[in-house]
Amino acid sequence: MREMIISELSQALHEIARDFAHFLPRLIVMLILVLAGWAIAYAVKAILRSILRLIKFDKLSENAGASQLLAKAALPSATEVLSRFVFWVTLVGFILLGVRALGILGLQEQIAKFFVFLPRLFVAIFILFFGLLAASFFSRAALLAAVNANVPSPRVLSLALRTIIIVFVLSIVFEELGLAEQTMLVAFGIAFGALMLGLAIAFGMGGRDLARRFLERKFVRGKKEENEDELSPL
C-alpha cells in the first residue's frame, strides 16, 4: 500500500515535472514575446510621435475639433493620445501572442477574434478623425460663406451642417465596429429624420421674410438697394 502511494506520488510528480518541462519553454517564449513586444511598442510609439510632430498632427487635430474634446476630457494632446494608444495596442497584441504561445485552449478563439477586430478598430478611428476634420472644415466654410453673404443666423447654419456630418460619421463608425448595428441604424434614421424635419420647419417658419425679400428683389422692380460694392474694391 505504502509503495503504491509512493509510486503514484512519484508518477504524479514526474508528470507535473514533465508538464512543467513542456510548459516552461512556452512560458519563456511568452515572456520573450512580451518583452520584445514592449520594446517594439515603445519604439513604434517614439517613431509615431516623431512623425506626428513632424506633420503637425496636433494642428490638424485642432482644426478637426478633436483637441478641444481631449482638453475637455483632461487628456493630453492628440499626438500623445494616438502614440500611447498605438503603444498599448501593440503591447496588448504581443501579450496576446504570448498567451497564445502558452497553448491554453479556451483563450485561442478569443485572441483570434481580437486580431480580426484590430483592423476594424483602426479603420473606425481613422473614419472618426477625418470625419471630425471634415465636419469642422465644412461647418467653418458654411459659416464664412453665410457671414459674407449676409445670411441671417450663420452660426445656426454652420452648427446644423456640423451636426449632420458628425451624426453621419458616428453611424459609419459604429457600423464599422459592428456595435449594435440594428440599433444604430434605427437611431440614426430617427435622429437624421428628426433633424431634417426640424430644419425644414425652422427654415419654413424663420425663412418666410427672407423668401419674401428675395422674391421681391427678384421680381418686383423698385429702387435698387445701394450697397458698399458699388464702390469697386480694385
Place this chain on the structure above:
Amino acid sequence: MKLAEESFLTDDFLRQLINVGEVDIIVGLPTHNNAKTVGPIVHTIQSGILRGFPRERAVIINADGGSRDGTPKLVTGVSIDDVRPASNLRALRTLHSISTKYASSPASGVALRTILAAAELLRAKACLMMSPESVSIEPEWLSKLLRPIYNDGFDLVTPTYRRHKFEGLLITNFLYPMTRALYGLRIREAYAPEFGFSGRFGSHFLEQNVWNDGTEGSGVELRFTLAAITGRYLIGQSFLGEKDHIERSAAELVPVLRQTVGALFSALEADFPVWSAVAGSQLPPTTGADHEMLLDPLRVNRKRLREMFATGVAELESVFQSILSPSTLAELQRIARLGDEEFHYPAELWVRTVYEFAASYRKSVISRDHIIQALAPLFRGRVFTFLMENRNASADEVENNIEGLCLEFERLKPYLLQLWK
C-alpha cells in the same frame, strides 16, 4: 524655342505665331465673353500702335478663356483699315491680330502665361497687357506704357489713374500700403489690369515657379509686379488718366480678396529674404502724376458696412481666435459694439489685424482660403472708417490719410517680422 512652351501652346497657335515671325511689340489681350467692349478696345490699340509705333513690327495676341459670344472673332476681325481713315495714319509694317483659346474657362494666370510664352517665341522687345474691360482706354496709353520700355530700358511700367477718392478701396487701404511697406517701392497699382513689360523680364517670369503652386494663377498680375521688385528689374509708373468704373456685386469681394490678399500673402513666404531686409520706401520713376482724385458726391450705404463688420466679428469669433492675438480680437470686439457715430477702426489696429492675418496664413493655422474669407468683414469695417474719415475731405486730405496709413504699415513692419519667427 523651349520645349515646355512648345507643349504648353496649341499647334494651331504655334502655326499662327510662326506666320507672324519675330516682332518688336506684343499687345496681349486676355478675354472671356467681352463682345460688348472688345471691338472698340482693339480699334484703340491699333490706333495707338499706328500713332506711337508705326515703324515697329507689332502683333495683337488674344488669349481667350472659352468665350461663347464670338469675342475672338471680333478681335481678329477688326480691320486696321477702319482705323486709318479716321486717324490719317499709316503703319509701315503689317499689324497682325491672332487669337488662341487657352481653356474652356477663364484663368488669368494661364492667359498671361500664354502671352508671355508667345512673347518669348516672337522675341518681342516690349509687351503690353490690356484689359478687355478698359472702356476708357485712349490710344496714348500704349505709348505711355510701352515707350519707357522700348526706348528707356525699363522692365515694368505700371499705370496710375485718376480715380474717385472712394474707388479702389482695397488698393488704398491694403495693397498699396502693404506692398510699399514690405517691398520698399511706392507702386500705386501693383495689381493693374494693364501694364507694360520688357521681353527680358517676361522670359524671367515665365521661368518662375508660380504656375503650378496650387493657386491656379490667381492674382498672377500681382505676383508679376512683385517678381520685378524682388528681381531688381527697372520699374516705372505712367499716368494714364481716368479709370473707368465697373460696378461689382457684393459677391465679388471674396474672389477679389483671394486674387489680391491671397496672392500677396502667398508671395510673402517666398520673398521673405527680400522684404525682411527692406526698410523705408522709395517712389519709382513716374511719368505724370502718381495719383489724381475725383471728389464727386457718391451715395454709399455705410450703415450696412458697419453692420456686416459687427456681425462678422460676433459670428466668426471662433475663427478669429485661431488667427488673431487675444488683444487684437478684444479690441475688434470692443469697436464692433460701438454705434455709427462713435465707430472707429484705427489705422494701427487695421495694420495689426492685417499683419496677424499674414502670419496666420503663413502658419496655416486653419485653411488658408478660410483665412482670406475671414478678412472680408474686417475689411468692411475699415472701409466704413475710411468713408467716415474722408466724407468731406479734399483730395490732399484723403491723400494725407492714405500716406498716414502707409507710414503705419512701415512703422509696424517689425511686428510682422516678430510674428513671422
